[in-house]
Amino acid sequence: xxxxxxxxxxxxxxxxxxxxxxxxxxxxxxxxxxxxxxxxxxxxxxxxxxxxxxxxxxxxxxxxxxxxxxxxxxxxxxxxxxxxxxxxxxxxxxxxxxxxxxxxxxxxxxxxxxxxxxxxxxxxxxxxxxxxxxxxxxxxxxxxxxxxxxxxxxxxxxxxxxxxxxxxxxxxxxxxxxxxxxxxxxxxxxxxxxxxxxxxxxxxxxxxxxxxxxxxxxxxxxxxxxxxxxxxxxxxxxxxxxxxxxxxxxxxxxxxxxxxxxxxxxxxxxxxxxxxxxxxxxxxxxxxxxxxxxxxxxxxxxxxxxxxxxxxxxxxxxxxxxxxxxxxxxxxxxxxxxxxxxxxxxxxxxxxxxxxxxxxxxxxxxxxxxxxxxxxxxxxxxxxxxxxxxxxxxxxxxxxxx
Amino acid sequence: xxxxxxxxxxxxxxxxxxxxxxxxxxxxxxxxxxxxxxxxxxxxxxxxxxxxxxxxxxxxxxxxxxxxxxxxxxxxxxxxxxxxxxxxxxxxxxxxxxxxxxxxxxxxxxxxxxxxxxxxxxxxxxxxxxxxxxxxxxxxxxxxxxxxxxxxxxxxxxxxxxxxxxxxxxxxxxxxxxxxxxxxxxxxxxxxxxxxxxxxxxxxxxxxxxxxxxxxxxxxxxxxxxxxxxxxxxxxxxxxxxxxxxxxxxxxxxxxxxxxxxxxxxxxxxxxxxxxxxxxxxxxxxxxxxxxxxxxxxxxxxxxxxxxxxxxxxxxxxxxxxxxxxxxxxxxxxxxxxxxxxxxxxxxxxxxxxxxxxxxxxxxxxxxxxxxxxxxxxxxxxxxxxxxxxxxxxxxxxxxxxxxxxxxxxxxxxxxxxxxxxxxxxxxxxxxxxxxxxxxxxxxxxxxxxxxxxxxxxxxxxxxxxxxxxxxxxxxxxxxxxxxxxxxxxxxxxx
Numbered sequence: 001x002x003x004x005x006x007x008x009x010x011x012x013x014x015x016x017x018x019x020x021x022x023x024x025x026x027x028x029x030x031x032x033x034x035x036x037x038x039x040x041x042x043x044x045x046x047x048x049x050x051x052x053x054x055x056x057x058x059x060x061x062x063x064x065x066x067x068x069x070x071x072x073x074x075x076x077x078x079x080x081x082x083x084x085x086x087x088x089x090x091x092x093x094x095x096x097x098x099x100x101x102x103x104x105x106x107x108x109x110x111x112x113x114x115x116x117x118x119x120x121x122x123x124x125x126x127x128x129x130x131x132x133x134x135x136x137x138x139x140x141x142x143x144x145x146x147x148x149x150x151x152x153x154x155x156x157x158x159x160x161x162x163x164x165x166x167x168x169x170x171x172x173x174x175x176x177x178x179x180x181x182x183x184x185x186x187x188x189x190x191x192x193x194x195x196x197x198x199x200x201x202x203x204x205x206x207x208x209x210x211x212x213x214x215x216x217x218x219x220x221x222x223x224x225x226x227x228x229x230x231x232x233x234x235x236x237x238x239x240x241x242x243x244x245x246x247x248x249x250x251x252x253x254x255x256x257x258x259x260x261x262x263x264x265x266x267x268x269x270x271x272x273x274x275x276x277x278x279x280x281x282x283x284x285x286x287x288x289x290x291x292x293x294x295x296x297x298x299x300x301x302x303x304x305x306x307x308x309x310x311x312x313x314x315x316x317x318x319x320x321x322x323x324x325x326x327x328x329x330x331x332x333x334x335x336x337x338x339x340x341x342x343x344x345x346x347x348x349x350x351x352x353x354x355x356x357x358x359x360x361x362x363x364x365x366x367x368x369x370x371x372x373x374x375x376x377x378x379x380x381x382x383x384x385x386x387x388x389x390x391x392x393x394x395x396x397x398x399x400x401x402x
Numbered sequence: 403x404x405x406x407x408x409x410x411x412x413x414x415x416x417x418x419x420x421x422x423x424x425x426x427x428x429x430x431x432x433x434x435x436x437x438x439x440x441x442x443x444x445x446x447x448x449x450x451x452x453x454x455x456x457x458x459x460x461x462x463x464x465x466x467x468x469x470x471x472x473x474x475x476x477x478x479x480x481x482x483x484x485x486x487x488x489x490x491x492x493x494x495x496x497x498x499x500x501x502x503x504x505x506x507x508x509x510x511x512x513x514x515x516x517x518x519x520x521x522x523x524x525x526x527x528x529x530x531x532x533x534x535x536x537x538x539x540x541x542x543x544x545x546x547x548x549x550x551x552x553x554x555x556x557x558x559x560x561x562x563x564x565x566x567x568x569x570x571x572x573x574x575x576x577x578x579x580x581x582x583x584x585x586x587x588x589x590x591x592x593x594x595x596x597x598x599x600x601x602x603x604x605x606x607x608x609x610x611x612x613x614x615x616x617x618x619x620x621x622x623x624x625x626x627x628x629x630x631x632x633x634x635x636x637x638x639x640x641x642x643x644x645x646x647x648x649x650x651x652x653x654x655x656x657x658x659x660x661x662x663x664x665x666x667x668x669x670x671x672x673x674x675x676x677x678x679x680x681x682x683x684x685x686x687x688x689x690x691x692x693x694x695x696x697x698x699x700x701x702x703x704x705x706x707x708x709x710x711x712x713x714x715x716x717x718x719x720x721x722x723x724x725x726x727x728x729x730x731x732x733x734x735x736x737x738x739x740x741x742x743x744x745x746x747x748x749x750x751x752x753x754x755x756x757x758x759x760x761x762x763x764x765x766x767x768x769x770x771x772x773x774x775x776x777x778x779x780x781x782x783x784x785x786x787x788x789x790x791x792x793x794x795x796x797x798x799x800x801x802x803x804x805x806x807x808x809x810x811x812x813x814x815x816x817x818x819x820x821x822x823x824x825x826x827x828x829x830x831x832x833x834x835x836x837x838x839x840x841x842x843x844x845x846x847x848x849x850x851x852x853x854x855x856x857x858x859x860x861x862x863x864x865x866x867x868x869x870x871x872x873x874x875x876x877x878x879x880x881x882x883x884x885x886x887x888x889x890x891x892x893x894x895x896x897x
Contacts, residue, residue, distance in 0.1 A: 006895045015892035021882070022889050049897075062654045063757050085656055113598065124598055126606055127575050138882060142850040143843075148755045149572075150789040150827035152561045152610045153835075153842055154869065155851045156574065159606025163598070180656030203516045209539070209630045211695060249699030256696075300595035302516045326596055352600035370600030375588035379857065380601050386853035389882065398601060 004047030010133065010141075010172040016048060017170060018139030020392045029166040029394050031071040031105035034096045035112055039165050039397040040368050041360045050107065053172060056080055058147075065130060065147045067175040070107030077106055087181040090128050091116030091279075097286030098294060098357055106174050113163030116283035117214035117242070120206065120323050126162035128177040134161065134169040137388020147175050160383070166394045167402060168387035182213075182244035187270040187278060188257045192236040195219065195305035199325040201264045203302060205241045206324050208260055210253040214242035214279060215324040222288045222320040228278045230270060240270075242279060282322055289318045289331030293358045295342055299351035301326035310345040311338070339366045346370075369398055403450060403833055406867045408498035412478055416455060419478060423458050423500070426468045431506070433457040442483070442501050446548070447491040447834055449750070449804060454481065454495030461506045463581060463589060463619040470617065471587025473500065479863050480585070482613040484524065484556025487548045489751055490832025492560065492612045492868055499866075502617060504555050510534050511620070519578060519595045520625050524555025524618045528562075531623065540625045543570035546828070547736060555618045561610030563828035565661040565735075568786035569694075570626070572828070574609040579622035582608055582615075585859040594622055607854060612830050613865040615858040629694035632660060633704055634731045637711045638685030638718030642666065645687035646761035648714035649785045652691065653758065655710060657703055660694040662786030663735050666765060669742065669780040669793070670734075676741035679734035682718045689785065690731055738782045739793070746778070746795035748804075752811045754818030755827035758788045767817050768792055775810040777803070789827035790818070816841050831869045839871050848872070853879050 005027075007013040020027055027048035030036060050071045058067040061084040068077060074092060081087055092109040093116045096102045108114075115124035122128075131145025144157035161168060190201055198217035205212050216239070223231050223238040231238045241261070243253045258267045270278060281287045285294070299307050304325030311317060311330065315338040318331035332338050337355055346353045352370035355363060372380055377399075384402045396402070412419075416434075423432045433439060434456045443451045455478075460466050473480050479499030486493055495501045507523035510530070514520070515538055520531055528549040531542040545564035546552055552562070557573045558580065570576070579593030582604075592605045599605060608615050639645040645664055652659065665673065665688045674681045681688055689711075693703040704721055711719055722728035734741075742749055756764050765781060772779045778795040792814055796807040815825050815835065819842050825835045839848060848870060855862070856876035866873060 004897045005892070006897065008895060012892065012894045016894055019889045019892045047897075052895075060757070060759070062650045063759060064653065113603070115598075119597060123571065123575050126598075126603055127571065136850060140846050140850065142847045144847065144851070146755075146822070146824045146842075148757065148788055148823055148827070150563055150567065150755045150784070150787045151824045152828055152830050153825045154831065154839065154848075155607055155614075155854055156561070156610050157607070157851065157854070159574070159603045159609070160854070162606070163603050168602075180658065183656070200516075203518075207515060207518060207540075207627055209627050209696070211629075245695070246699055246702055248702060249696050252696050252698045298596045298598055300514075300517050300519075302514075323597065350594045351596040352598075354600065372601055374590075375584060375586070376590045376592070376601075376604075379584070379590065379604065382857035383602055383604075383854065386857045386880070387850070389880065 002046060004049050006049040006052055008052045013053070013170060013172055014135050014139065014141055017135045017137065017392060021137060021139040021390050024390065026392050026395050029170055031108040032073060032103045034099060034101045034104045035108050037099045037357055038095065038112055040363050042394050042397050044395055048170065050170070057173060061086060063147065064178055065175055066178050067147065067173055068106050069173055070171045071105045074104050074106060074109060081178055085181050086178045088128065088176065089118060089122035089179045090125050091118040091283055092125065093283040093285065097284040106176070107171055110162050110174055111164065111166050117216060117279050117322055120215065121213045126159050129158045129162050130177055131158060131175040132161060132171045133173045134171040136169045137390060137392040145175065149177055165397045167384060167397055168393065170393060184247040184250040185242065185244045185272050185275045186250050186254050187275040188241045188254055188261065189231065189268040189270065190239040190261045190264050191234050191266045191268065193239050193264055194237065195308060197264055198237065198239045198321070199302050199305045201239055201261055202241065202324040204260060205257055208257070210243060210257050211245065212241055213244045216240050216282050217321040217325065219320060221318065225287055226278060226281055227287060228274050230268060230274060231278060240278060242275060285329055288320050289329055291318060291331030291333050293332040293334065293337035293362065294356045295330040295332065295337065296354045296356045297328040297330065297342070297346055297351060299326055299328065299346060299349050303349040304328055307345045307349060311341055314338070314341045336366055337362060405496065406873060408496065412498040413455065420456055422472055423456065423469065426472070427458055427460050427465050431459045431461070442495060445486045445491060445493040446489045447832065449798070450491050450494050450833060452495045452497060454501040455497060455499055457501045457503055459503045459506050463583065466583045466617055466619055467587045467589055469502065470583055470585055473863060474585050474587060474861065479866055481865050482559070482617050484553035484559065485527065485551050487552040488556060488560060488830060488832065490826065490830040490834040492830050492832040494833055496867065504553065507619065514595065515540065517595050518625055519622055521620065521622045522554055524621055525553050528552050528554055528557055535625050539628050541628050542623055543576055543626055544573050547739065554621050554623070558609050558618055558621060559611065559613050560830045563784070563789065565663055565784060568662060569658050569660050574606060577605065577609060577621065577623055580605055580608060580618050581620035583617045583619055585864050612832060612869050614855055614869060615864065631697045631700050632692055632694035632728060633700050634690055634692040634722045634728045635704060635707055635711070636720040636731050637689040637691065637716045638682045639687040639689070639715060640717050641686050642765040643762040644715035645689055648689060648711050648716065649758055649761060651710045651714055652707055655706060657706060659691050659786060661690065661692040663690045664688065664783050664785035665735065665738065666781040668778065669738055669782045672745050672780055673734035673738050673741040676744055677734045677737050679730050681734055685718055690735055735782065742780050742793045742795065747797040747799065749796065750794040750807050750811050752790065752792045752794065752814050753826045753829040754815050754823055755787065755789045756818050756821055756823035760821045761785065761788070764790065764817060764821060768814055771810055771813050775806050777807055777810055788823065812838060833868055836869060837871050849874065849879055856880065
């Protein structure tokens, strides 16, 4: 890598990409640089550092949206939202716990389509991403979306850029939806369930009218590492069910959930402070898995335990479940991450597996994202070409050649 | 409204195309008789009609794939059609194109309560999904007002909303997977019972793509547990301003109602006359606010909304005391379109979205336009998310009135964009708003959207003439602008 360009405004960003597109150069793109290990190692001639493109540009609490420059730290955004009792409902996790470093930007959260435990109720980053200004790999400025939620004017390019890992376009500004933060939060704990029982218990809770906003299962080993005394001291597996809302409603729903879950075993309850601490740890993942290789599996929720059992019959792994069983985190020591085993178990039930953390060497050899084939693979390649025909932006970060 | 010039060569090959289609879809699935074709000559945008080359009604994914492959190889255009209830002309036929009706894809394939999903074919109506899961206390959240007739495939094509989208999201937030047939005939499956996908979010862009990217042949949606209770408030205001203020105050207080709908005076009167819902007739604006959830929460929020309404100057507040009464509150709003249809020979339904804070301003502006064009207007809208549905009343039999109504509508939409909103919130661009796309987007914005189209359908055979005002050839869109000589190394801080 010869040089890193650090544009100070959207005009300079355009100049940089235009230059690269027309002179045959390529960029490894970074915002705050906290998720460089997410995706395949990028082979690019230069760096494009967006770190100077920061700042909140518009925030209207009663309109439920915010517009910020792409590299604005999530911490700064959260602080502004807190002053108005609002939040990003998709609960972007702090990936620096997994990757080291600290922080993370709004652009990074959107580009990686992050989502925390509330994904099952409120959606992922994609569902809260309303619009953007960007420069395509062709070196052209374009925008899509707006500041309002209800908008079907033209193709929904926001969806496409969310989770595109900077391979299609570089966003300069981002508009996203913000929502009121809940007045109260509590967590019901069911103790000592095995993985299969936990899937059933979480399904019962999520299928009840109690508006559950998160459901996770920590097998005993994971529970012990939670750092929340009620959970780590349980000496058993802990299944956690979160409810949020106005105080009296939360109390009512907790009672109702404990009644519902008592057939599964003993229950407990966490109030605000412990609830917040527990769910932050669950979203940030790092406390529970410390293998050199970390996988994230998205599967049908009721298949979570079966997928894990199939994997554990072949390789050793630390693991826990979020999203009612539909999200499985695995920490693996095997040098290839046990890729074949993991992918076979996932494809048996339908879903996708992502190698979230591994050495550069492993991530060059093992497909990081679920491999595509046939018409879908060709279609993805054509989409990339439509935005970045010369392969200027983050070449190879998602798939080889894309 | 100008549509692309029909291809005479394709029309000349009509008999040959009919034969080819009959070999793929046997029996009555190929419609070529002029009288029978008439049933397909328009969708919910009644002002425009056109006869399709033929209509084909396949029943299986394999048939859809074979039809598209044939059309791809023989340069024949396709217009996908669901239930034909779309309001922007997205299913308007082409004289040189096959209208591909998905009405025979009627099966509910799988209901999985433990995973909270349903897999259905695209021709299943929106309401039929809820009906199939209601007995266990579940429902499918997006509820466009045409839900009794509109199909889930069409909902995905248009990214339909409804009165509950403020709290429960649009179609795009409630669809987990699709099977999509590309124009080449290739079948791809995206998503499923799990969340998100490994690569680019092609499900996300297919949703709301108005039949331009592919034909949907199977759908996986998430289903939700029905809230324990729901109650509604009917709130009357002496002015649009105080109504708008109340909407902002509710959101500002951190309350996201299940639904928050507003009507102006002409809409109130038309619906009251039609449905006898008991709406107050001496108010300028009427708000329906619905709260749902556990009883204790609903009671608490009802009290808060009641107080906020009075602070905003409400002169009338009625709170539903029974499920029956709640339904009556809604009966007027849900019948607003037919009610307005009774007081005018024809109406145009607009669909802009604006920032909530500009509600009163935009309503007043619409009043000015109404005088300018000398046409009446009734306003109903999803106030919670700023989605307006001005209904412009006119008489198509009076020379020039349709044109005047359309110009009136275009002025409203331009103003929506001017105040920071968008051209369409849930009805789609179709042909209706196609020529206004330039109000919101630059030429480069539109070209980039069309490059996505090219990735899916390089020969532009799927629903051409819709959404985008100018058809560029994909080869032209793909070309990079070549500079004379080299660009200098940009003057940017570097390390």
